[in-house]
Amino acid sequence: MSPQPDFKPQTIVVKIGTSSLTQPQTGQLALSTIATLVETLTHLQASGHHVILVSSGAVGVGCVRLGLSERPRSIAIKQAVAAVGQGRLMRVYDDLFTALQQPIAQVLLTRQDLVERSRYVNAYNTFGELFKLGVIPIVNENDTVAVEELKFGDNDTLSALVASLVEADWLFLLTDVDRLYWVDPNSNPDAQPIYRVQHPDELLEVQAGTSHSGWGTGGMETKITAARIATESGVHTAISAGRQPENIAKILQGESFGTLFDPKPSTGNARKRWIAHGLIASGTIYIDAGAEKAISIGGKSLLAAGIINVEGDFQNADAVRVHNTQNRLIARGITNYSSAELHKIQGCRSENISDILGYFVAETAIHRDNLVLMRSLKGKGHSDR
């Protein structure tokens, strides 16, 4: 299919949850849903868009294969079951995509792959090559080897981080309800729908309980977190019905389905997105109002003089959160000093650092090139993830 002259190819990440991929009663695969999803994504790819599918289901499909009637609680069993289910899931996807001559690839990621800069860049490059080859990558967490302390934990977060990584235009979170509501519509028949969200802080009152089906992970809470990460990276985000994957194309054409989240201007270059969302913060630096103004409005680096407290145990070059006096997250960055050093030099002028520590590392606690604002003084803030 040759694209129209005014056609703008978009990078589209679609995440589908276990509750949409499987039948609620039996746990068997929802084949007609999967087939429609495959048709929709193949059509988008053939129209010239770049498409990534983030698919859950390894644990659910593995359970059915092994005759387990509920999701295992033990991590070791979950990891073993995911190894069984992932292969079967890919087999089904490959059969359906192959029927439409659409090549696919399996990409299994761990949280560590996004923490290490070289692996982050490598993942970015691999997605780029797969797009050039016309392949639709199918992503899941590498559940079998993921360690508890360092996991995405849920595929909503994984899909948002992938969307940020590849600088996606759109993230679709497909689930077993048609949109986000103020309370869980499965337990509250009067639940009021939410159609559009300009800033995720509007959702502080939402009761985003856990999964209703017993097979999903995180319910709406993880989807709202995902929408926050994605929109902070400049990605349009939609929560919509998994049983109607064809709505993706309609939403792209401006039709009103699901809940739509407006993107913020992107955090800038790929390295800054990695600092903001790839890295995992090891501690928190609290700063005074003057320092907040300097970094938020003046675009300055953070100096030790503006630091009023330090929490956590971190080394230099670790990622940290920066909070203001109201304990709101305002930035993330890579610190030049360890927490032990910052305790000694907080509140001090840079020219006194050598005298206090007996050595000098850098004039700044966090250089502005390593600092990403999560909130401007003019904008609304949010509590940290």
Ligand SMILES: Nc1ncnc2c1ncn2[C@@H]1O[C@H](COP(=O)(O)OP(=O)(O)O)[C@@H](O)[C@H]1O
């Ligand atoms: N405020 C809410 N709006 C909509 N759904 C909600 C809300 N709070 C909780 N839920 C529940 O979240 C479920 C979807 O989450 P989950 O089962 O984890 O899905 P998935 O497998 O798609 O990730 C819905 O079935 C619904 O019962």
Ligand SMILES: N[C@@H](CCC(=O)OP(=O)(O)O)C(=O)O
């Ligand atoms: N990686 C897991 C999915 C975890 C998860 O987030 O599940 P879901 O809430 O159904 O999207 C699996 O493949 O079973």
